[in-house]
Amino acid sequence: MTLAVFFGCSFIAFGPALGLCLFSVVREPLRVIILVAGAFFWLVSLLLSSLVWFIAVKASDPGDEPLQKGLLIFGVLFSVLLQEAFRFLYYKLLRKAIEGLVALSEDGCSPISIQQMAYVAGLGFGLMSGAFSMINLLADALGPGTVGIHGDSQLYFLTSAFMTMVMIFLHTFWGILFFHGCETQRWWEMVAVIFTHLIVSGLTFWNPLYLGSLIPSYLLMFATAAWAYVLSGGCTQNLLRSLQGEYLVQPHVQRRSPARDPASEG
């Protein structure tokens, strides 16, 4: 494995997230704190789900392969549910934080909105999830070895990188959706997030049949992205305008469209 593999996979996996961070999170101290706290919450959820899995494994027969795999699948599903539970807990915490911020601010409005918090929290979850999935792989990619020498797929690193990227994006969008569902009391949005998360994790059970896991995940990611975009106040007009660069070139056009929500991207 070469440096090219290392850099390629790391940029595939973390490039977009890094861009998101650099352009929207790093400059604002409050967002950085929310990002790190989101990562922490994800970590705690992982810890608890690993504990449950560990206990289950220790209580079972280590030689029974199908049982171990079944326990692993159970561990994955339980971890997904726990992650969403912690996302809900984090939402509760951020809600309280907003009240505190409003109370402490000079003009009675919070310096950061719940939508922005949702975006950053989702990004925090995604980054930590991606980091935990990918970092050890990247470290191994720097060392000697041949991928798939025992007959496994040779695309292991590449597909892991792509899967990590899609998971990071998905976590970001799930954050937006979930928080929006909590805010507006639309429980189906939260259920949809949980359901989609379970589906995406379930799809990875088909690995190394990558067509079955990567492509549907990406499709789901685009669908979730569109939904999150719409929920954040975006509309196709704005999207077309931004693609055509109209916001930059013709600011007066913006004035004619008061309905545009500049906080779409948080």
Place this chain on the structure above:
Amino acid sequence: MLRKEPLCLRRKDLFCVAIIGFHRAVPMTELSAHLPQFQHGQLTENFPDNHLCNTNDNSERRRHDNSERRRNDNPESETNGQPQNRTQQVVEQDEEDEELTLKYGAKHVIMLFAPVTLCMVVVVATIKSVSFYTRKDGQLIYTPFTEDTDTVGQRALNSILNAAIMISVIIVMTILLVVLYKYRCYKVIHGWLIISSLLLLFFFSFIYLGEVFKTYNVAMDYITLALMIWNFGVVGMICIHWKGPLRLQQAYLIMISALMALVFIKYLPEWTAWLILAVISVYDLVAVLCPKGPLRMLVETAQERNETLFPALIYSSTMMWLVNMAEEDPEAQRKASKSSTYDKQAAANQIQNEDADLDDGGFNPEWEQQRDSRIGPLESTPESRAAVQALPSNSQASEDPEERGVKLGLGDFIFYSVLVGKASATASGDWNTTLACFVAILIGLCLTLLLLAIFKKALPALPISITFGLVFYFATDNLVQPFMDQLAFHQFYI
């Protein structure tokens, strides 16, 4: 502690350094413990809650005064030790500070995140690349019992004894410092500080550079090496003990902390290291919160004498006012410090007032240690600070004539880096464990600041982060790593 006042280097800082140099590992811990104190050092007279910040000494005395104020003040300025002129200025500023603290909350947290992260990155990068620091080349004399024993029970016993000896040495040295301070043996303290920082800047960095060259197989002659080390050391001494550009000073403090953390990582055996980390956190908690704690006594003594405890080694995010050690005259010092400031004048005034220059202000290692372990008291909660931070840009700190920075004791840097470095050196989970410890420490830092704002009294900064770090280290290494291993093997994603 987070102080609003500008950072000001004091002799205490030097003291801390000296102490470290003197006793290698042991003083370092004390130092680090004291370092935090320094940060508090800046506490204004009324900061009784220095403990939070790290400075035990300052905190005690100042805590009460400052805590209320400071906490509400900008956390930005962790005064290095300017408490002196505070009284009046402090009073006026209290009200302002209360508002300002809220404003500067999140920004100050980030001002601490960045250097802590940088120090950890340096330590982890070194551990991963330079094998010298993970190679077992004996142990310190403070940890005489070996961990290469036949039984697990024997190993556990040995490590407990090692930790006990180390902590006793630290306590003894702290008490010695309190005694020295009480009997006004300032020259001894000063000399100690200078020797410590000389040792750190020249000897330890020479070893570090040598090992890096060995790792990368770089050929180097002694003349060039001597020139490099000489320049590095002299500029470091000037920056730390006198005046220098802020960024350079910060960089040197981070490098020093990283060097010390590396020494700890190398010479402390595994179980001993974890035990020492845990015990140091408890010690910090006790020393800061107990009425008879040495750090508290130090601060009270300093307060009685109306001296400022200057932070020997305190990382400051704003311009640091360096105390001229040779300067005995407070007036002269004020002038000197004024000239050395290239930041807010207001801060300068505050610093100026301190006349602690005469003596090192009783920055005994304990104080520093306390300070070290504690981040300066944060007056504001992250939310309030975030709220302020989030205000439109015209409320940026730069427009504030009294831009304050945040100060953190070097001991905190050192222990955080020791934890993360040890995690990266010895964990089976490797990078996952390192990352988990890193996030845990950052969150501990946040929580400490938050608690500070809520309770408005001095709280030790080391315990929460170290506890989180330890919990996450052991949990990730033993529970999460097997799970993630299995997931990666099957390429499942959660």
